[in-house]
Amino acid sequence: MSVSVVILAAGQGSRMQSDLPKVLHPLGAVPLVLHAMRAAREIEPERTVVVVGHGGDAVAKVVRGEDELATIVTQTEQLGTAHAVDQARAALEGAVGDVIVLYGDTPFIRPETLEAMRTARASHDVVVLGFDAADPGRYGRLITQGEALERITEFKDATEEERAITLCNSGVICADRARLFDLIAKIGTENAAGEYYLTDIVALARAQGLSAGVVRCDEAETLGINTRAELAQAEARFQARMRAEALENGVTLSAPETVYFAQDTCIGRDTVVDQFVVFGPGVTVESGAHIRAFSHLEGAHVSRGAVVGPYARLRPGAELAEDVRVGNFVEIKNAQIDEGAKVNHLSYVGDATVGPRANLGAGTVTCNYDGVFKHRTEIGEGAFIGSSTMLVAPVKVGAHALTGSGSVITMDVPEGALALGRAKQETKPGLGKRLMERLRAAKAAKVKG
Numbered sequence: 401m402s403v404s405v406v407i408l409a410a411g412q413g414s415r416m417q418s419d420l421p422k423v424l425h426p427l428g429a430v431p432l433v434l435h436a437m438r439a440a441r442e443i444e445p446e447r448t449v450v451v452v453g454h455g456g457d458a459v460a461k462v463v464r465g466e467d468e469l470a471t472i473v474t475q476t477e478q479l480g481t482a483h484a485v486d487q488a489r490a491a492l493e494g495a496v497g498d499v500i501v502l503y504g505d506t507p508f509i510r511p512e513t514l515e516a517m518r519t520a521r522a523s524h525d526v527v528v529l530g531f532d533a534a535d536p537g538r539y540g541r542l543i544t545q546g547e548a549l550e551r552i553t554e555f556k557d558a559t560e561e562e563r564a565i566t567l568c569n570s571g572v573i574c575a576d577r578a579r580l581f582d583l584i585a586k587i588g589t590e591n592a593a594g595e596y597y598l599t600d601i602v603a604l605a606r607a608q609g610l611s612a613g614v615v616r617c618d619e620a621e622t623l624g625i626n627t628r629a630e631l632a633q634a635e636a637r638f639q640a641r642m643r644a645e646a647l648e649n650g651v652t653l654s655a656p657e658t659v660y661f662a663q664d665t666c667i668g669r670d671t672v673v674d675q676f677v678v679f680g681p682g683v684t685v686e687s688g689a690h691i692r693a694f695s696h697l698e699g700a701h702v703s704r705g706a707v708v709g710p711y712a713r714l715r716p717g718a719e720l721a722e723d724v725r726v727g728n729f730v731e732i733k734n735a736q737i738d739e740g741a742k743v744n745h746l747s748y749v750g751d752a753t754v755g756p757r758a759n760l761g762a763g764t765v766t767c768n769y770d771g772v773f774k775h776r777t778e779i780g781e782g783a784f785i786g787s788s789t790m791l792v793a794p795v796k797v798g799a800h801a802l803t804g805s806g807s808v809i810t811m812d813v814p815e816g817a818l819a820l821g822r823a824k825q826e827t828k829p830g831l832g833k834r835l836m837e838r839l840r841a842a843k844a845a846k847v848k849g
């Protein structure tokens with residue numbers, strides 16, 4: 401049975417007090433809307449439709465970057481959740497099976513819960529995801545009769561008696577596509593908000609003799625984000641979950657509460673992550689690596705046995721092969737560091753390949769940028785780059801070649817050669833001492849006068 405997904409993301413999110421559309425605020429270093437999209441991806445939807453409105457172009461760009469097959473539809477005026485879903489009508493024309501409606505500002509929904517809703521569709525025409533709210537506040541209330549769901553009443557329209565109900569509407573619903581749009585067509589705006597309420601489909605379905613049911617989930621899963629404070633709380637909750645998952649998966653975290661993960665961080669078992677490490681998006685660390693304290697990684701891949709940091713920075717395109725060492729105050733960007741190579745201190749390696757077991761001395765810099773273009777540096781297997789070598793790209797250093805400390809290397813160095821690109825040393829016997837004596841005498845004369 402196939403399924404399509406509609407994600408509502410047209411709202412302004414005015415309580416965020418932001419020029420950035422709400423669903424683009426990051427959680428776990430990834431825009432909110434992508435959390436819902438990634439949960440949806442797990443149930444392999446046939447079609448995905450994202451309804452955008454406020455900041456629609458920016459939201460569309462992020463959505464496309466994630467899934468170029470997703471359909472973007474625009475809701476120019478936000479007339480309510482049913483009106484929002486209705487914008488997906490044409491995009492879902494001819495889709496067979498069910499539709500699940502999700503919110504772009506509700507990032508914690510689990511794929512397992514979406515599966516449970518699909519399963520529940522075997523017994524009900526309309527399935528709503530509900531939760532027992534500790535503080536039901538302004539949520540819609542689920543009015544049940546035994547196991548059957550009769551209707552959903554919005555807080556604004558609810559009687560005192562209904563407001564006392566704690567079983568609330570998460571907003572996630574599942575129904576057959578054709579049926580869903582038939583029901584939506586019948587929804588009006590006779591309610592306290594004057595909006596098209598998607599929640600009305602339950603009462604409409606029941607009036608037609610169809611059945612509706614509730615799947616329950618934990619309240620934490622349906623947590624929506626409306627304010628910066630809620631975003632901060634959600635981030636804390638997200639980090640706590642990621643840390644717990646890492647520990648469960650066999651990753652050692654010496655001080656879990658100081659390590660920050662992105663939504664897609666992937667760390668293999670028996671890897672050790674020390675204190676105060678930050679993972680930006682797109683990081684994979686294989687098993688048995690060691691990320692030492694105060695390191696920052698983003699868009700990087702670290703292989704088995706590699707040791708990174710302390711105080712290392714891996715930027716997008718950093719590819720560390722097995723047993724590589726990247727030490728303190730080293731930055732690696734868009735560079736492949738092959739097996740067993742060492743970049744241990746104070747270096748910048750960008751737009752480069754470093755061969756197996758090459759050794760880059762302290763303060764090695766790949767001068768990759770000429771102010772307009774970026775150029776590549778290639779360092780061969782087992783090469784030894786002397787401390788403080790400037791490699792002015794484009795440049796190649798052959799396998800097992802050496803560069804002298806302090807060299808500025810502007811021409812290719814053949815395999816096995818020694819390249820020295822620095823001023824020749826001159827030594828004047830006794831001159832150092834005489835110079836100092838002269839300077840001290842000058843100072844003494846000045847103090848006296």
Ligand code: UD1
Binds near residue numbers: 411
């Ligand atoms: C909705 C539900 C309520 C539920 C609550 C859960 C309705 C009528 N009410 O209320 O029962 O308890 O969510 O959080 O459905 N959106 C659009 N276009 C619109 C309106 C909304 O895209 O025209 C999007 C919003 O950006 C948001 C989501 O739909 O992501 C929910 O809208 P919101 O206005 O927050 O609905 P609630 O009043 O919270």
Ligand code: MG
Binds near residue numbers: 624
């Ligand atoms: Mg809301």
